[in-house]
Amino acid sequence: MRPARALIDLAAFRHNYRLARRIHGGRALAVIKANAYGHGSVRCAQALADEADGFAVAFLEEALALRAAGVTAPILLLEGVFEAEELAEVVHHGLWIVVHDEAQLRMIEASPLARPLQVWLKVNSGMNRAGFVGEAVAAAWHRLRASGRVAGITLMTHLARADEPQVIATAEQIARFDAATCGLEGAHSLANSAGVLGWPQARRDWARPGILLYGADPMPQGDSDLRAVMTLQSEVIAERRIEAGEALGYGARFVAERPTRVGLVAMGYADGYPRSTPDGTPVAVDGLGSRLIGRVSMDMLTIDLTGLPEAGVGSTVELWGPHIPVNRVAEAAGTIAYELLCNVKRVRFDYVDRPD
Numbered sequence: 409m410r411p412a413r414a415l416i417d418l419a420a421f422r423h424n425y426r427l428a429r430r431i432h433g434g435r436a437l438a439v440i441k442a443n444a445y446g447h448g449s450v451r452c453a454q455a456l457a458d459e460a461d462g463f464a465v466a467f468l469e470e471a472l473a474l475r476a477a478g479v480t481a482p483i484l485l486l487e488g489v490f491e492a493e494e495l496a497e498v499v500h501h502g503l504w505i506v507v508h509d510e511a512q513l514r515m516i517e518a519s520p521l522a523r524p525l526q527v528w529l530k531v532n533s534g535m536n537r538a539g540f541v542g543e544a545v546a547a548a549w550h551r552l553r554a555s556g557r558v559a560g561i562t563l564m565t566h567l568a569r570a571d572e573p574q575v576i577a578t579a580e581q582i583a584r585f586d587a588a589t590c591g592l593e594g595a596h597s598l599a600n601s602a603g604v605l606g607w608p609q610a611r612r613d614w615a616r617p618g619i620l621l622y623g624a625d626p627m628p629q630g631d632s633d634l635r636a637v638m639t640l641q642s643e644v645i646a647e648r649r650i651e652a653g654e655a656l657g658y659g660a661r662f663v664a665e666r667p668t669r670v671g672l673v674a675m676g677y678a679d680g681y682p683r684s685t686p687d688g689t690p691v692a693v694d695g696l697g698s699r700l701i702g703r704v705s706m707d708m709l710t711i712d713l714t715g716l717p718e719a720g721v722g723s724t725v726e727l728w729g730p731h732i733p734v735n736r737v738a739e740a741a742g743t744i745a746y747e748l749l750c751n752v753k754r755v756r757f758d759y760v761d762r763p764d
Contacts, residue, residue: 411643412674414752415729416447418455418761420635421621425456427633428617432604435461437484437597439618441470446680446749447622447638450477451759457481464616468494468503475501484528488512495519506530506564508538513548517555524559527552528597531588533581535568545588561594562614570602570610571626582609602626624734624745638749639729640681644671644693644721647713657702657710662687668701669713673725676707680752681727682741689740692731693719 429436438460444452453463453474462482465471467490471483484504489495492515498505499522507513508530516525529548532539540548545563552558565585569577585598596612601620603610605627619626623636648670656662656670671693677683681704689700691711696719702710713719728734734745741748 409756410674411641411645412679412754413641413756413758414447415639415641416451416757416759417635417637417639418451418759419764420623420637421447421452421455422459422764423635424621424623424637425460425617428601428604428615428620429461432599432611432615432617434611434613434615436615436617437462437464437482438621439464439486439616440474440621441466441486441618442750443470445619445622445746446752448757448759449474450479452621453477453479453481455761461614462504468497471503472497472501482526489515491515492519495521495525498525499523504528507548507552508532508540513551516557517551519557521557524557526560526562527558528562528564529594531563531565531585533565533584533588534577535566535581537566539565540588542588546592549592549594561592562597563589563592563594564597564614564616567598567600567603567607567610570600570607571628573606573627578603578607578610582607605632619746622745622749624749630733630735636728636730636734638734638752640675640727640752640755641729642673642675642725642727642755644711644713644719644723644725645674645708646672647720648672658705659703662702662710667714670701671711671713671719671723671725673709673711674707675709675725675727675755676705678706679754680748681709682737682743682748682751684743685737685741689737690732692726692729694723695726695731697731 440449443449464484467487488506504526506528530539532541569575597614598610599615601617604615623634625632650664675681683704699712701712728737738745
């Protein structure tokens with residue numbers, strides 16, 4: 409079998425959830441939308457089945473896949489519903505929904521429901537994507553209560569720049585949220601991953617950790633004791649020597665400055681490793697540091713084995729994981745860890761779970 413794989417450490421996933429919950433206090437929804445940021449939503453949810461306060465996904469279909477797999481914990485739909493007909497499914501499966509738009513309010517007011525809903529009312533405190541602003545928050549809250557179709561309301565917002573601790577935008581968002589929700593009954597939820605780690609004043613009743621669960625620290629200092637959950641790895645499948653002045657790969661981007669031993673690795677952009685990654689991006693070969701050389705192609709990439717005399721065909725190559733933080737690769741590729749993790753595909757997924 410082709411050696412490219414994503415090794416998913418479920419014990420690390422639990423460790424990161426517990427860390428977030430301990431730092432934040434209160435309760436925490438584990439955000440496992442987008443197939444758990446590429447890690448496998450069902451397996452990740454099952455790994456937290458005995459301790460998570462609940463989960464958050466983007467939309468109904470993602471929640472139904474979890475229910476079909478036997479996940480019974482609360483599940484919040486972060487985008488809410490798109491059509492009134494979905495509300496019957498929400499009730500039937502005991503899901504929670506975000507309400508962020510006037511159209512969603514009208515759906516609830518007009519729909520006969522077998523049981524009342526648990527609603528998370530979204531406040532637009534400054535991100536300006538979704539949610540109610542200012543006095544419209546209280547108006548929406550009162551309409552939900554008056555509808556007779558809502559059992560409880562949690563008040564929430566989303567922080568746009570919490571990963572920038574020196575920027576005042578987050579403090580301003582928190583102040584707007586507090587002003588808009590003053591006097592309204594209900595639990596509060598403000599903190600995403602960066603909010604949990606960097607903003608004590610955003611720690612309220614419910615946290616919504618996402619990227620930190622997977623071991624990618626959203627804060628610039630990167631010192632939060634998170635553990636990598638995904639190790640993207642493959643093997644050296646061939647090696648060759650090129651001389652000084654010889655080019656390597658598509659576009660001849662890399663030209664050797666000295667005799668260079670090249671390792672060919674079964675991993676490419678069709679697997680999710682970004683084509684934009686430049687020469688010099690770190691990799692680990694049998695646990696030792698090396699670098700990418702040459703342009704990433706669809707199925708293969710090339711690395712420098714010159715300083716690793718023991719390495720060769722069959723050596724394990726870590727593209728990101730415990731030795732190579734995914735944030736370092738993302739920075740080199742000009743993107744973010746979220747995108748890299750979500751884009752992993754075609755490789756084999758192997759799950760390992762150790763006793764806690």
